[in-house]
Amino acid sequence: MRGADITQEPLFTTIKLDELVPHDHPLRSIKILFDQALTHIDWKLSLIYSERGRESIPPERLLRALLLQILFSIRSERQLVEQIQYNMLYRWFVGLSIDDPVWDHSTFSVNRDRLIHHNVSTELLAEVVASAQKQKLLSNDHFSVDGTLIQAWASQKSFRPKHPDDDHDQDEGPSGRNQEKNFRGTKRSNDTHESTTDRDARLFKKSKGQEARLSFMGHTVMENRNGLIVATQASLATGTAEREVALTLLKALPGAHRKTVGADKNYDTKGFVKECRKHRITPYVARNDKRPGGSAIDGRTSHKAGYVASQIVRKRVEEPFGWGKTVGHLRQVKVRGLAKVNSVLEMTMMAYNLVRMAKLQGQSV
Numbered sequence: 519m520r521g522a523d524i525t526q527e528p529l530f531t532t533i534k535l536d537e538l539v540p541h542d543h544p545l546r547s548i549k550i551l552f553d554q555a556l557t558h559i560d561w562k563l564s565l566i567y568s569e570r571g572r573e574s575i576p577p578e579r580l581l582r583a584l585l586l587q588i589l590f591s592i593r594s595e596r597q598l599v600e601q602i603q604y605n606m607l608y609r610w611f612v613g614l615s616i617d618d619p620v621w622d623h624s625t626f627s628v629n630r631d632r633l634i635h636h637n638v639s640t641e642l643l644a645e646v647v648a649s650a651q652k653q654k655l656l657s658n659d660h661f662s663v664d665g666t667l668i669q670a671w672a673s674q675k676s677f678r679p680k681h682p683d684d685d686h687d688q689d690e691g692p693s694g695r696n697q698e699k700n701f702r703g704t705k706r707s708n709d710t711h712e713s714t715t716d717r718d719a720r721l722f723k724k725s726k727g728q729e730a731r732l733s734f735m736g737h738t739v740m741e742n743r744n745g746l747i748v749a750t751q752a753s754l755a756t757g758t759a760e761r762e763v764a765l766t767l768l769k770a771l772p773g774a775h776r777k778t779v780g781a782d783k784n785y786d787t788k789g790f791v792k793e794c795r796k797h798r799i800t801p802y803v804a805r806n807d808k809r810p811g812g813s814a815i816d817g818r819t820s821h822k823a824g825y826v827a828s829q830i831v832r833k834r835v836e837e838p839f840g841w842g843k844t845v846g847h848l849r850q851v852k853v854r855g856l857a858k859v860n861s862v863l864e865m866t867m868m869a870y871n872l873v874r875m876a877k878l879q880g881q882s883v
Contacts, residue, residue: 535616549582554645554649556581559638562641563578566632575625576613577633579612579614581633582611583608583612585869585872586611587847588845588847589845593852599621599622602620633861639864639865639868640864642864642865643750653875655744657741658741658772659775659778660831661740661742661778662742662832663738663835664835665760666736667733667736668735668849668850668851668863669851670713670718670731670734671716671853672716672719673715676715677712677713678711678713708720718754718855718856720732721733721755734752734753734754734856735752735759736750736839737752737763737764738835739764740835744878745834745835745837745838746871749770751763751767752863753856761784764781764785764790765794768799769797777798778799778802778828780828780829782804783804783805786803786809786813787814791803800824801815801819802819802824803815848863
């Protein structure tokens with residue numbers, strides 16, 4: 519007998535969201551790892567919020583939602599809240615029941631500055647790295663460094679002279695809020711111009727022949743055993759930022775024992791090599807023999823077996839950047855200001871570590 523296509527909602531239901539999620543779903547292991555990190559920074563979250571007044575939305579739920587946004591490439595917080603409303607998997611991951619209302623998307627904006635001011639994303643990344651250390655997934659001796667451009671949430675038209683009297687750009691076409699501009703014949707540089715939309719963004723290109731765009735730079739230190747990110751930081755886009763930030767991150771690595779670091783030809787400078795050796799870090803940097811004055815890496819170093827192995831492994835440092843720009847939000851960030859960009863970078867690299875750790879534990883992600 520044919521069944522009737524009639525939908526009738528039951529008055530009561532006893533189903534639990536946890537029962538709807540398969541036991542082998544990859545988000546289960548990621549949630550366990552992330553909740554462990556949240557537990558370890560519970561003391562910091564308690565300091566952020568006042569003991570008086572109305573109860574806020576638990577910051578743990580906001581942070582789980584931001585992690586979901588990265589993992590599932592959700593383009594905006596407005597869309598994130600909309601999907602949490604009807605997606606039972608997302609509700610379970612965030613910690614909402616079927617009947618719990620979802621907060622407004624503006625809640626993220628209200629709480630973002632508070633979380634950034636107290637370095638919550640930095641603490642979370644550190645806790646995830648510590649968890650990987652306890653599971654013996656990290657190398658304490660061998661690392662790789664690299665940097666990438668992160669396109670700013672600002673247009674070329676917003677890159678205006680710092681002094682309005684120097685504005686000689688020609689308007690083209692009818693006037694309006696999105697009027698065409700002709701930059702031909704005008705000299706534009708970071709010394710004389712700045713973005714009116716994001717004053718931390720810098721006009722930069724990483725190699726010859728590329729288009730210069732308003733950008734930030736992201737930097738990472740990867741351990742060479744399993745390709746996990748142990749340190750990361752965003753910076754202004756400059757020609758020396760990669761080496762300067764890399765040295766800062768390498769010096770902060772724990773332990774006074776000797777370490778090695780693999781890097782590409784951009785790091786082959788006498789200053790970088792000298793500073794690495796000064797802090798007991800052997801620089802396994804790709805030789806740039808075409809540089810004026812020759813390479814800073816001599817033949818004794820480049821002929822070592824460890825140097826050859828490091829040059830092979832260090833290429834994996836590109837994988838987190840690729841993942842962050844295709845799955846995450848690093849291709850063009852939708853926040854403005856260096857502090858907010860740094861928070862997005864830290865959350866993205868933490869999400870990459872969680873996915874990688876779940877794979878190492880045997881889960882298919």
